[in-house]
Amino acid sequence: MITGSYSVKKGDYLSGGQVSSKIKEILSKLGIASEIIRKIMIAVYEAEMNVIIHSYGGEISFVIDDEKIEVTVKDTGPGIPRIDLAIQEGYSTAPDEAKEMGFGAGMGLPNIKKNSDYFVIHSEPTGTLLKILILVKSDKDFSKVDSYVHVTVEKCKKCLRCISRCPTEAIRLYENNLHILSHHCINCNECIRICPTRVFDLKYYEKNCKEDKQKIFIAPSPWIASVLINYSWEEFEEEIYHKKGFKIFPLALWEDVLIEETQRYIENNEKVKFPLILPVCPAVLYWIQTEYPALIENIAPYLGPVETAINSFPEQRNISFVPSCPAQMSAINSNKNSNMGINMIPPQESYEVIKDICKSINKKKEIDKIHNIDGKKNESDGVITVSGIEQVKTFLENMEKKKLPIHIKTVELYACYNGCFGSPYWIEEPTMAKIIFDSFWKKQRQRYEKKKIDAIFRVSTINSRKGVRLDEDVIVAIQKLSEIEKINKKLPGYDCGVCGAPSCLNFAEDIVVMQKDINGCPYLNKT
Amino acid sequence: MSMKLKEICEKLDLQLLTPEIAGLLDREVSEGYVSDLLSDVLANAKKGSILITLQTHINVIAVCVHAELSAVIFIQNRMPEENVIKKAEQEQILLFSSSDTAFNIVGKLYKLGIRG
Known part of the structure; x- marks a missing residue:
């Protein structure tokens, strides 16, 4: 992990770009792809100019690890009264001085947004805090949601209640192994609520807090x-x-x-x-x-x-x-x-x-x-x-x-x-x-009400979650789909859950995708 | 279509402001962008482009560095200050000046096959 921090002075137009250039130097040494460096530089440069043009001065710090670069821009005021307007292209409150130099066209925050994968802005009269996150590896997917449900399989008595209760059909019990399909789990409380033996619980993560006066x-x-x-x-x-x-x-x-x-x-x-x-x-x-x-x-x-x-x-x-x-x-x-x-x-x-x-x-x-x-x-x-x-x-x-x-x-x-x-x-x-x-x-x-409380504008877009695709190859995926339909027709359609899947259709999918055995169905071959 | 900066300089009768840095005039350029709004340049200029602008202050160089542009043409004989030229030299960006208007410069570049 590499970190750094630089101060930015109010109205110091001549130094604009110095902080972003320093960060660029470091990134180039790390061998990060040039297209990503360009995105980061544009976002950081705009943020730096914003501090110079609009604030009383501030500080830009960054943290780089092998996945992402996180840039924090903090100033000491006077704050952005209307963030909802400020992130719209063309809205500007910049002084003439900045406009004459070709800034202040209301493109700063929109440019930052466009070039970052995630960004949060929080503003009070005592200062504005902007956090920009850009992924260095492009394979991380922000529509991905991890499951924060912890499963203790040993406690499971196989009552199957959770399987039919889960609103997104995310739970399976195959071969005594109860597990959650994390790409379906929406982290609600339903399985936790319904389980009589407390198999499910919150997944706790290590506490990373430090001693602090407050x-x-x-x-x-x-x-x-x-x-x-x-x-x-x-x-x-x-x-x-x-x-x-x-x-x-x-x-x-x-x-x-x-x-x-x-x-x-x-x-x-x-x-x-x-x-x-x-x-x-x-x-x-x-x-x-x-x-x-x-x-x-x-x-x-x-x-x-x-x-x-x-x-x-x-x-x-x-x-x-x-x-x-x-x-x-x-x-x-x-x-x-x-x-x-x-x-x-x-x-x-x-x-x-x-x-x-x-x-x-x-x-x-x-x-x-x-x-x-x-x-x-x-x-x-x-x-x-x-x-x-x-x-x-x-x-x-x-x-x-x-x-x-x-x-x-x-x-x-x-x-x-x-x-x-x-x-x-x-x-x-x-x-x-x-x-x-x-x-x-x-x-x-x-x-x-002494503490000033603000809502925070969500600037990153919420994406739809990608489910598992049946196959990367469309032709194979279509073949699998017709196979699923075929198998589904063979199953009785009771959706009893005894096989370990919430419905016959889910079971048919798992037979094709996860190679489960169709003989897991208690009704097949017996009628 | 791409073209060496050297050729562009000759055909448009540009004045080279930065010292001739080895190899830079042989850089190939195929795209251009014209704007006086620097945020607009950052947002929309393609990597490697030649920039046509009336802005001559030091931030233009910073923008070129961040947007990875290769050269700048200042229009209507506008001249940057010495420190700007020095900075451009450090950052390996070529600066040119032209007596023409932005409209005419872009027209000529377009005719040579440069696109935006």
Whole structure:
């Protein structure tokens, strides 16, 4: 790994290109393909000119490893008031001085976007942070989603429930070997929820956080709810800071800002595709990528709350988070930058934290009475929520066929019933937990408004996920397809799952692609 | 169709501003780009192109380096400062000057078979 860092001065037009030239020198020595170097240089040069033209000065740093180059551009302000406009070609706020030199034509950010594989921009009046990632090896595919579900085969009693439950037919049980086809897995909680013997769990990754003066704890709403049931939040918050040094930021802050920002986006853009899907649940996004690619353009152009939350602390070495599902883990792992230290706390362990902290504070004497229950987040925002895997499936199917019975502007889709409150990792009943949290949040939100919270514009495009192709060669693929159909006709069509595949068609595919034995079908030869 | 920079220089009656660096005038060029917007050059000029522009400041050289262009023709007798020429020499980019307008220069290059 090679790293470096250079400072860039405000208004220093004459030095423009020095940083990018230095990076180029290093890249050339590493023997990186010249086409890739050219892409990197254009992106970095534009970023460098942006700092010179628009900011009070800043710093450009980079990290190169054998897969990618990651460039971080940081300035000290004054920030970009409208990122959504700034990434449109032709929009410019550059001074005349820059325009006379042939810059400031509103092509900077669009040029960076065009030449990078992934880029995130985050801006506040105190500074703008731009992260550019360019793959050095071109074979890495950003539409690829890894499965963050861990399987402990030894616990499996072969009840087959998971196989028929999985919404994307990603689970197989062949020869006592239970496994997940990772190119189909959308990281939802369904197998985790249905399995009676806890075969499935979150796949934990090593914690890479470092000791830091500030320990940030991004708290998911269901976790807060489980404290609220018995304890006062103010006391709990004080105690957890005192005992563990955790400074708590509720994840709901970023959920709210996503809705507000999307509202603004709708007002300011003429070409919005309705209904706009809020990227609240990463599992639903993976599902859309996998099975409903036509709906990708309906996804609101922001990062989800979890990804936004961790990116709001780009320099923190110690950020803790409790994931509610494998999808959130996947979203964090693909959106964190290399400076961050993330501490993923398993939900079970997070309950231990609550227990430990609550030893020293008093239990509430009586339970809260909550009046005025209403399910809506805000009367005027007009956001519709659909939750639960079956409900979301029906909704997405109807949406794809353009058969939604009402005109919907914005929709939140959650794979779990009642959103993350319905994750199998949270033990409180989801409806009650949600009411308790919503009522708390209405009253207490303003306490957290000191930290400036922004939505982050999603600049990289979401691609449809490539399934496995039957064969690289189209002719062979067609042959295989007709073979699959032939075999499928031989099978009984009961979709019983006893062979280890969720349906007869899936089994026929596996016979052709994975060379499974057709005699695995319990009905064949016996009727 | 490609053409040596030397030939282009002769046929368009260009003035070479950079010192004659060994071998550079023999570089073959087949494409060109005309623009005064440097971001536009970065975004759209093809590698190895010859750039026609009225901008003469030092950033033009940086853009040529990053977009991997081979030479620049400054239009209507515009002259870069000495430090720009020095930088171009370091970066092995040839600079020319022409008394013609951009329109005419492009027309002549097109006639010679250079495309954009």
